Amino acid sequence: MKHKPQSCREIEADLIATATGDAEPVVRGRVEDHIGFCAACRGDFQRYREIDGVVGVLRREPAMEGAVRARERLESRLADLRSRLMMYRVFPSPLGNILIARSEHGVSLVEYLGERTGFKFSRLAQVAGVEAQEDGLEVEALYRELLEYLQGKRTRLEWPLDLRLARSDFQRAVMKATVAIPYGAVASYAGIATDVGNRSAVRAVAQALRWNPLPIVVPCHRIIGSSGLLTGYAGDKLSLKTRLLGLEGVPTLSAHRDPRVARDTMYVRDRNEVEYCLPTCGGLPSRTLADLTLFASRERAESAGLAPCTACRPDLHPLSA
């Protein structure tokens, strides 16, 4: 190995920097002084200048062949990813662990996980075509609102919804009809069946709500049997249904093994009316829950935009709680 003089070794980095246009003026001056008397370094300097010249040519070449096609493919894969990507997180709540997931379209899943916390226990892990990504930032605000709701500090969850995890158009229609049932009110499976235009599809409605991907937000807990029985909730979680209804002030009787709504203590609205009545109102055309919505209080009925009935006057003769 050839040994360069100390001064040449010391200046090598500066020499390279100067030759390749990467040096401060003061450094340039020093290098120029050195190569003024050192022929070997002058040769090196020239060599680096030449390299810089070739690099400059390479640099100006666009290297763009294939870029347009690559961009097009990227756009289409991005669109695909966007529609598949769901951000989720599991949060603790008074109702056990709850997983909340959202896509770019809106909230797509609210799921009771009970004691479990792992993503593998979620429905999301089973859905084909979904790319789930744990991301607290995206769903943190939703969680806070949900907690407020569960603490009774909020009566609405006005979230954009993504209903793509619904299993069918029928289920989506049932969910949309269910969203319309206001806080503090209950309607029946038969009533929802009527809303979606198929009065006899009561069991199908119950099944659709059993698999509701958005419980609480799509308030399937407000839908009960025509007999007044709570019937069921999210499979085997009837106690949660009682709790959620209790939170909204809906009275339930649990003297029997099968809890039911205390309908005699609730105000009533016929599906074709814009007034609410006492449960005993003589003007009611029907007494079956398929045609009625029940309200826990006058306040709830009125905040749903209803006026007191002018025949039974619930405003003058309120039900004693």
Place this chain on the structure above:
Amino acid sequence: MMGAQPFETIVAAHHAEIFRYLRRVTSRTSEAEDLSQETFLRAYRAYRTLTPEANVRAWLFAIATNLSRNHFRGEKRRRLAYASAAVEQRETDLEGPESVALFGEARTLLETTIRGLPLKQRAAFTLRKMHDLDYETIGQSLDCSAESARAHVFQALRKIRRSLDGHEFAHMEPSR
């Protein structure tokens, strides 16, 4: 919460450059296509967690460089890439009069040397000399200090210089 700009604008602003960078680092169009796609898909997944003051360009270069590193991991695979890249190169270089051919030779040598550099040197060299990034940003992209970034570039230049020893080539005036 999302990054400051919609992701579309990030793609529009940086796709061409990242593609070129990967084209240069991998020497192959098909790999530049795959890796640039993967770069932006990863970036999309992580974009919402990026702080507003982050240097998006450096961040994208970092993702692209990491993907290249994974891509090249394994000497065998890397050698295969060389072999086919060399073939691609020869096909495109058969052109022009003598001076061009002479220059072409220097250029081929230089490209071969760059391709043979360790990834960090190759990436640092490409980012500095082809994409005009400052050393601070190169450091961010390569997850090292600005000083090391500079050292990588100089090390690359030394190796290029050595590889050209004994070869005459047309004297080109430097571009700067």
